[in-house]
Amino acid sequence: MIATSSHDLSGSIVTSLNLAPTAQGRLDGLTFTVKDNIDIAEHRTSYGSPAWRASHLPPVENALCVDQLLAAGARCVGKVVADEFTYSLDGESQFFGTPRNAKAPDRIPGGSSSGSASSVGHALANFSICTDSGGSTRVPASLCGLWGMRPSLHRISEAGVLPFMPSVSTVGIIADSLSHLDSSMRVLLRSGSGQAHPIKRLLVLADALAVADNVVQEHAIKALETLSRRTGIPVQTVSFSEISDDAYQLKDCNLEALRDMQTLEFQNTVGNWIETTKPDLGFTFSMAYGNVQSFNRQKALESIVHCERLFELINAYLTPGTVICFPTTPVIAPMKGSLNTMDAVTDFYDRTMTITAFSGVGRLPEISAPLLSINGCPVGLSFAAAHYQDEFLLSAVHHLLA
C-alpha cells in the first residue's frame, strides 16, 4: 500500500499541497482538495492506479477547473485518493488505503471520490473537486453525509481531467455546506447572478423510493413531508413509466442503457490503455474488468440508442420549474469489508446504479443533500432538474432547504 500523509487521520490525502489563490474572488478564504484524476501541475496524476502514475509524467498545467477555483480565491490543500481508474462506487482502495468515513468510521466512504468525501468530512477542506460518471460524486456525498453535486453533462470543462467516459462523465463538487457547494459550483459553471426561477412542481420519483431499503424510504418520505409543510409546496409522486410514456421502467436507465454506454466508452479510454500496455491491476478492479473484456460491443450499440431516447423523454417531462427528488443511494454505507460476496456486491451496485442512472441518462444536474440519518448513519436526499438547469436547481435547493 502506498503511504499517504502520516498526519492525516482521514487517510484521504495522497499529496499535501498549499497552492495559493491566484486572484481574489467569491471563494476567498475557502480551501479545497482535488481528486487524483484531475491534473495539478508538476505532480503526477495517479488515476487511483500506481501503474498509471508510474507511466505518465507530471502534467505541465493544472486542469482548467483547478485554475478556475484558484483564480476565484480558493486555496488547494491536497490531492486525495480515488478508486482505481475511478471505476467503483465503494471507496475501498487496495493501493492507497480506504479513506475514513468521518460520520460512520466503521463503514465504507463510497467511491470513486472517496478521498474527496473523506477530506471534507474530516474538515481538511471546505470542498473537494471530483468527478461523477455512475455516481462517483453523489454516492460518497450521500454515504458520508455531505453536500454533493453532479452538474449537467459537459457544463464544466474537462480539460486536464483524465478521459474516462466522454458521454457520461462530469466534474463534480463535494462540500461541507450548501453555501460552499453553491459558490464553488457557480465559479465552475461560470454563472452570472441571474434571476432564480420559482419552483412550479416538486416531484418524488416513486421507483427510486421502491428500490431503497424500507427505512431509507420512510425517512425520505418523512423529510419530504416536513419540507413540503415548511415551504407550502406540495410533493407529487411520479413513476418512471409516467415520465417515459409507459416506454421504460427506472431500471432501464441502467441496464441496457447507461451501463452499456459506460462500458463501451471505457473500452476506448482506460480499456485501450490496459490492453496495449498490460499494467499491474488491483484485485477488485481486475474482477470488474473481466466484464469489460468479455463485453459484447456489437450488442451494446442498441443500448446507446435507448440512452438518447431516455434523455429526450426525461427532459420533455422535466419542464421549467420542475424539481424531482429521490434518495441518492438506496442504503446507508455498508460496513467496511462487507462487499465480499457476489450477492452483496451485486445488490449494492444494481440498486445504487438504478437510482444514479436517472440523472446519468438525463444528463441532469443533481444535488445530494445530507438530510437523512438512520441510526446515526447518513443518507442523502437528491434533487434534480432538467439538463442545463443547474442554476435553477441550486436556487431551488436553497429555497427548499434554507
Place this chain on the structure above:
Amino acid sequence: MIATSSHDLSGSIVTSLNLAPTAQGRLDGLTFTVKDNIDIAEHRTSYGSPAWRASHLPPVENALCVDQLLAAGARCVGKVVADEFTYSLDGESQFFGTPRNAKAPDRIPGGSSSGSASSVGHALANFSICTDSGGSTRVPASLCGLWGMRPSLHRISEAGVLPFMPSVSTVGIIADSLSHLDSSMRVLLRSGSGQAHPIKRLLVLADALAVADNVVQEHAIKALETLSRRTGIPVQTVSFSEISDDAYQLKDCNLEALRDMQTLEFQNTVGNWIETTKPDLGFTFSMAYGNVQSFNRQKALESIVHCERLFELINAYLTPGTVICFPTTPVIAPMKGSLNTMDAVTDFYDRTMTITAFSGVGRLPEISAPLLSINGCPVGLSFAAAHYQDEFLLSAVHHLLA
C-alpha cells in the same frame, strides 16, 4: 513526406481499408473514410503527426462512432489525412502532403479535415467522419463544395476520438449529398424518426455577411433570395448586437471567448503531451504553437466566462423553429501556398473564425450547404439552429433546399 497510397489521385488516403459492415441498416451500400484522429482498431492513429503515431500503439477498438456506422451498414474504405494535431483550418500538410481540392485543384482544401473533404470530393467515399473544433469540418466542406455538419456539442460520442478541446470539439460529417449527410448523421445522433417541426423564422446574420468578401456576400444574398422566393419563407436580417442585447459583437465570439477556451484546453491535452515528451513538430504547427506557449492562462479565464454568457444569449434568441444562416467561410479557397505571409494568414484565420465561432460558442448544430460558386470555386452557405436542435436543423435544411 510520408507516402500515401500511390493509386490515390486525391492525396487524401493515409491507409486504404476495407472494413465490412457489421450489420445491415440505413447506411447499406454507403462507403466512408475516417479522419486520422479517430481510432480504427489495429491501426495506429497519427493525429496528423508522425511523432504522435510513432509513440502511440494501435488502439484495440474502433472509436464508438465508427462502430455505429459499421453497424448501420456502411463500409469503411480508409483513413484520411488530417492537419497536424488537427490544429489548422487550411489543410496544407507538410508530413502527409496536401490533399487535393477536387473542385479547385490549385487551391487549398481547407482543414483540418482536409483528407475527409478530398476523399469525398474525389468520390472515394460517400461521406467521411471527422471532427470540428474551430471549423475543421465546416471549412473544408465549404472550400471543397461539399455538405458538412458540425452537430451540437457532445451529441455524438467522442470515445476513441483523440482528446483535443473538451468544451469545443465535436465529431462531424462531410458528405457528397444532403441525403447521405442526413442518414449518416442520424445514425450517430441516434435519432428516432420524430416529427419535423415547421420553420418559424429564417434569419441571416448580418455581421457574418459583412466579414465576407463582397462577392461572397452578393452570392449569398442572391441564393437566399432565390430560396425565400421558392419556399415562401421570408428572410429577416439580424445583427449580433440584437442577438446579444447589445452586449457583444460577432467578433467577440472568437477573440477573448472561444479562441481562448480553445487554447486553454489545448494546453491541457496536446500541449501537455508536447511539453512532457518534446516531439518533432512541423514548421507551420511550431509557429502556431509559439502562441500557445506564450499564452496568458490567467488572463484567459475571463474569456471562458464570456463563452458561457454568449452561449446563453445565442440560445435564448434562437427560439424553437428558428434557422439562422450565413456564409460558412468569408472567402473561396485561397491558392495553395498563398498563406505565406503573416498578413495573409491573419486575414484568413481571423475572418473565418469570426464566423465559425458563432456556432462554436453557441454549441449549435450547423450545416454547410454547397450552394455558392464564384468563378467555379465553391463556398458554403451555412444553416444553424439552437443547441440540441440537430434533427430540426436537418429537416429544415431538407425543406429549404429540396
